[in-house]
Amino acid sequence: MVSQMVMYDEESRRITSVCERLGREANARAVFVIDKNGQLIASSGDTEHLDSTSLASLVAGEIAATGGLAKLMGEKEFSTLFHEGAKDHLHISVVASRVILVVIFDSRSSLGLVRLRVKKCSEELTQIFEQLMKRSEASGQQSPFAEITDEDIDKLFSV
Amino acid sequence: MSFINYSSREINCKIVYYGPGLCGKTTNLQYIYNKTSPTAKGKMISLATETERTLFFDFLPLSLGEIRGFKTRFHLYTVPGQVFYDASRKLILKGVDGVVFVADSQIERMEANQESLDNLRDNLKEQCYDIEKIPLVLQYNKRDLPNAAPVEDLSRMLNYLARPEFLATATSGFGVFDTLKEVAKLVLQELRKGTR
Ligand SMILES: Nc1nc2c(ncn2[C@@H]2O[C@H](COP(=O)(O)OP(=O)(O)OP(=O)(O)O)[C@@H](O)[C@H]2O)c(=O)[nH]1
Ligand SMILES: [Mg+2]
Numbered sequence: 001m002v003s004q005m006v007m008y009d010e011e012s013r014r015i016t017s018v019c020e021r022l023g024r025e026a027n028a029r030a031v032f033v034i035d036k037n038g039q040l041i042a043s044s045g046d047t048e049h050l051d052s053t054s055l056a057s058l059v060a061g062e063i064a065a066t067g068g069l070a071k072l073m074g075e076k077e078f079s080t081l082f083h084e085g086a087k088d089h090l091h092i093s094v095v096a097s098r099v100i101l102v103v104i105f106d107s108r109s110s111l112g113l114v115r116l117r118v119k120k121c122s123e124e125l126t127q128i129f130e131q132l133m134k135r136s137e138a139s140g141q142q143s144p145f146a147e148i149t150d151e152d153i154d155k156l157f158s159v
Numbered sequence: 160m161s162f163i164n165y166s167s168r169e170i171n172c173k174i175v176y177y178g179p180g181l182c183g184k185t186t187n188l189q190y191i192y193n194k195t196s197p198t199a200k201g202k203m204i205s206l207a208t209e210t211e212r213t214l215f216f217d218f219l220p221l222s223l224g225e226i227r228g229f230k231t232r233f234h235l236y237t238v239p240g241q242v243f244y245d246a247s248r249k250l251i252l253k254g255v256d257g258v259v260f261v262a263d264s265q266i267e268r269m270e271a272n273q274e275s276l277d278n279l280r281d282n283l284k285e286q287c288y289d290i291e292k293i294p295l296v297l298q299y300n301k302r303d304l305p306n307a308a309p310v311e312d313l314s315r316m317l318n319y320l321a322r323p324e325f326l327a328t329a330t331s332g333f334g335v336f337d338t339l340k341e342v343a344k345l346v347l348q349e350l351r352k353g354t355r
Contacts, residue, residue: 004160004161004162004163005160005161005162005163006162006163006164006165007162007163007164007165007166007167008165008166009165009166011166012164012165012166012167013166035162036253036254037160037162037173037253037254038173038218038234039162039171039234041164051201051202053201053202053220054201054202054204054218057204057218057220057234058204058218061206061215061216061218061250061251064250064251064253065215065247065250067250068246068249068250144163144165144227144229145170145226145227145229145347145350145351146351146352147227147351148226148227148347148350148351150348152226152227153226153344153347153348155224156223156224156226156231156343156347157223157340157343157344
């Protein structure tokens with residue numbers, strides 16, 4: 001069974017700073033890091049007028065479907081996707097086999113530049129996620145929910 | 160696979176509504192969406208055919224409030240029930256924390272219910288989940304219809320694992336929130352046990 005996904009302050013800060021740098025270096029509008037299950041991990045840039053929860057679930061769905069296609073064709077995975085719009089473009093790639101990096105950019109940047117910068121940042125993100133995995137395994141996983149009571153749970157629904 | 164974020168103090172869980180075509184999975188989510196206050200929900204996304212059959216999934220993010228200082232968020236998904244969309248169903252089950260099996264109470268859908276439940280078990284197994292261990296509740300939907308089978312029959316045919324079961328009429332909302340609360344509760348209780 002899959003292990004629990006956890007995120008700590010330190011790694012969260014580091015991931016966000018990689019996103020910010022990628023955004024700057026690639027001249028991108030926004031950058032998102034999303035868990036393969038569709039949960040948003042970090043973002044940077046012009047994210048306010050974007051529904052990031054919806055974006056995360058749709059991108060995860062797309063990567064899942066693409067992964068299914070890859071399997072069907074005997075490929076390990078299709079590691080990047082590119083969507084070209086009239087104004088905005090999406091560069092989507094899988095990092096460390098478990099998270100998804102999304103870059104939104106427009107005519108102030110180019111696919112070549114985005115590709116180049118993504119490649120560099122992917123290595124960095126891979127390292128951070130590997131460290132995160134080790135750390136959550138080593139911590140013995142004492143769940144913060146280990147002590148919740150039935151009452152706590154009931155309270156959630158009393159409103 | 161729930162996601163505990165110590166940095167933003169959030170916990171995310173994934174709940175999947177499963178069941179045969181036209182049993183009312185999307186209707187469950189639509190009712191929840193309509194009855195939840197705007198602050199507690201995000202946008203509902205439906206990837207559907209022109210005839211409103213689910214093509215890939217419906218998605219509804221909900222926040223339920225705080226437990227021990229952590230915001231609890233539930234991501235609700237439905238699968239496409241039509242038999243030939245099996246590849247998509249498998250994808251949606253990835254990372255699932257809890258399942259609502261929606262059965263269509265109509266007598267003539269009995270076989271479809273059973274097939275779908277078997278399909279759930281097989282697809283879970285393919286991802287190394289055990290249907291006997293995953294938080295699961297059953298909902299017998301469409302109780303308003305005259306051809307609804309007696310509850311005892313549904314229970315005997317589908318609930319061999321003796322999980323919590325609910326009667327529902329998703330179009331009017333009867334039973335919809337009771338079902339959701341129960342599965343959310345089971346998921347949180349599972350979290351209490353720590354890593355699976
Ligand atoms: N009478 C009655 N009709 C219902 C009820 N719940 C759903 N329906 C109707 O059944 C039809 C199918 O409902 P959906 O919610 O789209 O079914 P679904 O399970 O999402 O179907 P797929 O997406 O194909 O898997 C719709 O016309 C609903 O209005 C119910 O409790 N009673
Ligand atoms: Mg549907």
